[in-house]
Amino acid sequence: MWLKFKASTIKELLLLMRDRAGLAMLFLMPMLLIFIMSLLQESTLKKLEERHTPVLIVNFDNDSLGINIVNGLRSAGFFEIHELIDGKQPSLEELKKLVNYGKYRVGIIVKEGASEALRNQIRCEIQQMFPAEEGDLFSPPPDPDKPYPEIDIYFDPITQPTFKHAVSSALNEFTYAVEAKMIMGIYAQMLNDIVGIEINRSGNFKNMINLNEQYAGNRKKIIVPNAVQHNVPAWTIFAMFFIVIPLAGNIIKERESGMSLRLRTMPGSNLAVIFGKANVYFMVGILQAVFMLLIGVFVLPMVGMPALELGSSILALLLVTISISLAASGYGILIGTISTSQEQSSIFGSISVVILAAIGGIWIPTFMMSEKMNIVSKLSPLNWGLDAYYDIFLRNADVSDILIYILPLFLFALSCILASWLYNRYKTSN
Amino acid sequence: MEKASIIDIKHLTKCYKNADEAAVKDLTLSVNKGDIFGLLGPNGAGKTTTISILCNQISADEGEVMIEGHDLNSESDLIKKIIGVVPQDIALYPKLTAYENLKFFGNMYGLRGKVLKERITSSVSDFGLEKKLHSKVGTFSGGMKRRINLIAGILHKPNILFLDEPTVGIDVQSKNVIIEHLQQLNASEGTTIVYTSHLMEEAERFCTHIAIIDMGKVVTVGEPSALIKAYPGCSNLEDIFLLLTGRSLRD
Ligand SMILES: Nc1ncnc2c1ncn2[C@@H]1O[C@H](COP(=O)(O)OP(=O)(O)OP(=O)(O)O)[C@@H](O)[C@H]1O
Ligand SMILES: [Mg+2]
Numbered sequence: 001m002w003l004k005f006k007a008s009t010i011k012e013l014l015l016l017m018r019d020r021a022g023l024a025m026l027f028l029m030p031m032l033l034i035f036i037m038s039l040l041q042e043s044t045l046k047k048l049e050e051r052h053t054p055v056l057i058v059n060f061d062n063d064s065l066g067i068n069i070v071n072g073l074r075s076a077g078f079f080e081i082h083e084l085i086d087g088k089q090p091s092l093e094e095l096k097k098l099v100n101y102g103k104y105r106v107g108i109i110v111k112e113g114a115s116e117a118l119r120n121q122i123r124c125e126i127q128q129m130f131p132a133e134e135g136d137l138f139s140p141p142p143d144p145d146k147p148y149p150e151i152d153i154y155f156d157p158i159t160q161p162t163f164k165h166a167v168s169s170a171l172n173e174f175t176y177a178v179e180a181k182m183i184m185g186i187y188a189q190m191l192n193d194i195v196g197i198e199i200n201r202s203g204n205f206k207n208m209i210n211l212n213e214q215y216a217g218n219r220k221k222i223i224v225p226n227a228v229q230h231n232v233p234a235w236t237i238f239a240m241f242f243i244v245i246p247l248a249g250n251i252i253k254e255r256e257s258g259m260s261l262r263l264r265t266m267p268g269s270n271l272a273v274i275f276g277k278a279n280v281y282f283m284v285g286i287l288q289a290v291f292m293l294l295i296g297v298f299v300l301p302m303v304g305m306p307a308l309e310l311g312s313s314i315l316a317l318l319l320v321t322i323s324i325s326l327a328a329s330g331y332g333i334l335i336g337t338i339s340t341s342q343e344q345s346s347i348f349g350s351i352s353v354v355i356l357a358a359i360g361g362i363w364i365p366t367f368m369m370s371e372k373m374n375i376v377s378k379l380s381p382l383n384w385g386l387d388a389y390y391d392i393f394l395r396n397a398d399v400s401d402i403l404i405y406i407l408p409l410f411l412f413a414l415s416c417i418l419a420s421w422l423y424n425r426y427k428t429s430n
Numbered sequence: 431m432e433k434a435s436i437i438d439i440k441h442l443t444k445c446y447k448n449a450d451e452a453a454v455k456d457l458t459l460s461v462n463k464g465d466i467f468g469l470l471g472p473n474g475a476g477k478t479t480t481i482s483i484l485c486n487q488i489s490a491d492e493g494e495v496m497i498e499g500h501d502l503n504s505e506s507d508l509i510k511k512i513i514g515v516v517p518q519d520i521a522l523y524p525k526l527t528a529y530e531n532l533k534f535f536g537n538m539y540g541l542r543g544k545v546l547k548e549r550i551t552s553s554v555s556d557f558g559l560e561k562k563l564h565s566k567v568g569t570f571s572g573g574m575k576r577r578i579n580l581i582a583g584i585l586h587k588p589n590i591l592f593l594d595e596p597t598v599g600i601d602v603q604s605k606n607v608i609i610e611h612l613q614q615l616n617a618s619e620g621t622t623i624v625y626t627s628h629l630m631e632e633a634e635r636f637c638t639h640i641a642i643i644d645m646g647k648v649v650t651v652g653e654p655s656a657l658i659k660a661y662p663g664c665s666n667l668e669d670i671f672l673l674l675t676g677r678s679l680r681d
Contacts, residue, residue: 007537011526018525262521265485266538267510273538428489 004268008276012250016280022246026284030239030292034231035303041227042305053163055079056104058095063115065149065178069108072174078166079106099154106167107154115178117149122182126190137190151175225365225390228306232296233389234362237382239292240285240324241353244332247281248345251336264428271421278329285325293317311392316399320392323409324385330413331381337420356380381412436590436622437461437484442493444479444646453479455646457493461624461639466616468637469626470667472675476646477626478518478594484624485515485592498589511539514588518595518626520579524568528559528578531567532585539586546585553581556611573604580608584615591615593625597632609636630668640667644675 016023055073059066074081082104085094092109099107123142130137151171155164192198251274254260263273296308310317332349339345357363359373360380366387369377377383388405391397439459445452454476461467469477482488484495486506495502497509522531529550536546554560557577562570567578580596593612597605613636615621627633633640634654641651650657654667664670 003537003540003542007534011523011530011534014530015523015525258517258519258521259523261482261487262515262517263538264487265510265513265515266535267507267540268538 001268001272004272005276005279008273009279012277012280015250016246016284019246026239026243026246026288027291029242030235030288031295033235033238034292034295034300037235038227038231038300038305039303041231053079053106054082054104055106055108055167056082056085056090056095056098057108057110058089058092059083059110060112061110061114063113064182065115065118065151065175066110068178068181069110069151069171069174072177073108073170076170096154099156102156102158105156105159105163108171109152109154111150111152114149114151117146118179119182119186120146121148122179122186126183126186225394226306228296228300228308229390229393230365232292232300232308233386233393234365236289236292237324237360237385237389238353238357238362239288240385241328241331241356241382242350243281243285243288243328244335244353245346245349247278247329247332248336248339248349249342250277251333252339252342252345256342274333274420278333281332282325282329285328286321289321289325309393311394312396313392313398316392316397316402317389319399319406320385320388320402320409323406323413324381326413327381327385327409327416330416334416334420337423353382356382359383361386381409384408434463435460436463436465436498437624438494438496439480439484440494442480442483442490442495444476444483444488444490451646452491453646454483454490457643457646457648459641459648459651461622463622464616464620466612466623466636466638467625468633468640469624469643470628470630470633470640470671471626471643472628475643475675477643479646480643481515481592481594481624481626485513486510511586512589514583514586514591516580516583516591516593516596518598520575522567522575522578522582525566527564527566528554528570529563531578532582535582536585541586549585550581553585557581557607573600576600576604577608580611584621587619588621590622590624593623595626595628597627597629605632612636630666630671634667642671642674649674 057070057073059070061067070081070083073079083089085098090098095107095109098104120142123138124144127137127142153167153171155167254263254277260270260273263270293308293310297310298307301307335345335349335352339348357380359377360366360382361369361377362382366374366377366383384405388397388402391401391405395401437460439457442454442457443452444454457476457480469480471477479488483490484497484502486502486509489503498512500508502509523534526534532550532554533546536542536550541549551560551563554563557580559574559577562574567575570578576596576599580593583593584591591612596608596612600608609632612623612625616623625637637654639651639653640657642649650670652660657670658664658666661670661673664673
């Protein structure tokens with residue numbers, strides 16, 4: 001029995017190694033997919049968040065408001081801030097022209113005296129809050145007829161409304177911060193004047209409220225992988241399941257060539273032969289996973305993408321990989337057993353794997369799917385594997401954490417093999 | 431006077447699932463130890479079906495088969511160890527070399543190591559293929575493939591060898607090598623050979639016993655010389671064959 005299994009494994013290994021094209025497909029396809037998909041998603045993400053938008057700011061104010069806006073935009077990171085054109089401050093006309101031609105996406109003008117106007121307005125507000133008999137709080141008294149401070153924003157004509165909105169809200173944020181700081185400063189001055197306590201005014205009023213960004217839904221924990229953390233495991237699993245096609249094709253070829261009939265005349269269980277065959281594809285699956293993960297760890301960083309972090313439990317990683325490969329092999333045996341021709345198996349095999357991949361969140365990560373689709377995705381064994389990898393890579397899950405994924409994968413493999421065996425028995429009894 | 435029978439077939443019936451008529455109908459036959467037994471018949475007579483049942487490739491609907499005293503249904507694994515099968519269609523891996531193919535089949539019968547290696551080299555040289563041992567079977571001519579196909583069935587020295595049309599589509603030289611080798615195997619090892627053919631001349635020369643079957647039934651059985659005597663007006667097996675199975679096309 002053992003010899004039969006071993007001999008089948010060796011035979012299948014030789015056959016596979018001589019099938020260069022098939023082998024190339026098994027390794028090159030997922031590698032290309034990882035590269036293409038990671039690069040694509042990475043670059044869209046960059047476009048959304050990281051690409052530095054050129055912004056021209058003319059700070060005619062040169063006081064706290066203007067300086068805060070320039071520094072704020074600069075430290076926000078999404079913008080590339082320019083203040084000088086050919087070494088000097090551009091005029092309003094120059095700025096309009098440059099923005100109109102698209103040289104800069106945004107032009108911002110902080111008008112002269114804007115800070116002073118803001119200070120004046122704040123003082124007016126404070127003055128109004130006190131009863132008239134208190135008299136003037138400030139000297140010289142603020143002038144309520146003076147204009148409000150102004151900031152003009154010019155956009156490149158092709159700018160998208162969402163981007164406009166992003167810029168205005170960023171500006172709003174900085175101006176509010178300046179406003180708050182000024183108000184505090186003025187009150188501090190007043191307290192100082194009235195009570196005679198020296199107040200340290202260098203307090204920082206930024207971000208006293210934390211914004212917790214979350215995705216809606218009642219999933220217990222939401223993990224949002226980056227492009228690499230999603231694409232490497234996703235396409236690895238996809239490729240591992242793609243062995244269904246050569247494995248099933250191989251089983252059918254053996255049947256069509258009369259080989260399985262011949263093997264049936266030989267002593268010992270035929271399962272040894274089938275398992276020997278599946279064993280090779282199982283090992284190919286493991287190799288694929290090792291290969292793809294290494295690409296994620298070492299090669300992707302070379303092309304400027306984040307490196308894949310493998311988490312803290314190598315054992316968990318190994319167990320997940322083994323169970324995925326086992327599930328894929330089992331599925332391949334099933335497809336090979338029930339299909340009646342090569343064509344049928346390759347069509348059925350590839351379509352079913354692509355569908356299972358699609359609902360399993362391989363193409364589009366499940367966190368981007370609707371609640372309903374999230375439930376459907378749980379039907380796909382590819383999803384079990386993907387979730388397990390996510391947990392290992394993003395949450396440092398250990399063996400006990402991933403049992404809930406491994407067990408179903410094992411059961412899936414087992415039921416595929418059982419179904420094939422029953423089907424075969426039914427077939428040969430006819 | 432009768433030699434001990436090694437294969438006993440009783441009332442064997444097999445109807446394929448989508449077929450209107452049974453391929454083998456109530457077939458009863460026995461083969462004695464040490465015979466070279468020819469199963470003859472026109473195309474579609476049921477020869478391959480019968481052999482397939484005897485070597486466990488398909489199961490019968492009805493009937494009983496005993497091989498070396500073992501019941502085919504309940505003791506198939508015992509039987510598989512003592513039979514060798516050479517299928518009508520070549521069943522080898524074209525991408526593997528002759529040696530790799532034979533090693534695989536040897537392993538399937540539990541042979542391994544030096545014993546297996548020696549058997550492979552000696553069989554291959556018996557059939558004049560030693561130079562091709564490490565070439566891929568896919569590059570072989572039809573005759574060479576047939577010979578490897580045959581070797582794959584005898585490496586484990588079976589007591590009974592089933593061959594389904596082993597000499598189809600090959601030249602006279604290859605055919606003679608095969609026939610001679612089988613005769614030698616029969617003489618030296620006492621291997622019982624059950625072989626199908628529709629080549630009457632070859633069967634007459636080669637077989638110790640024959641059965642002619644048609645439409646799934648045995649029409650006559652016996653030693654070739656005795657049969658020729660028994661049917662007046664027939665000077666060879668072909669005459670008997672035509673007499674019993676008619677001149678119309680089959681299949
Ligand atoms: N797999 C099958 N399914 C359905 N019918 C079959 C199958 N195999 C054979 N038959 C039918 O069974 C009958 C016997 O076929 P079989 O192959 O046993 O004949 P044979 O004597 O070996 O013929 P040949 O000399 O052409 O090889 C034929 O009518 C054939 O059409
Ligand atoms: Mg036949």
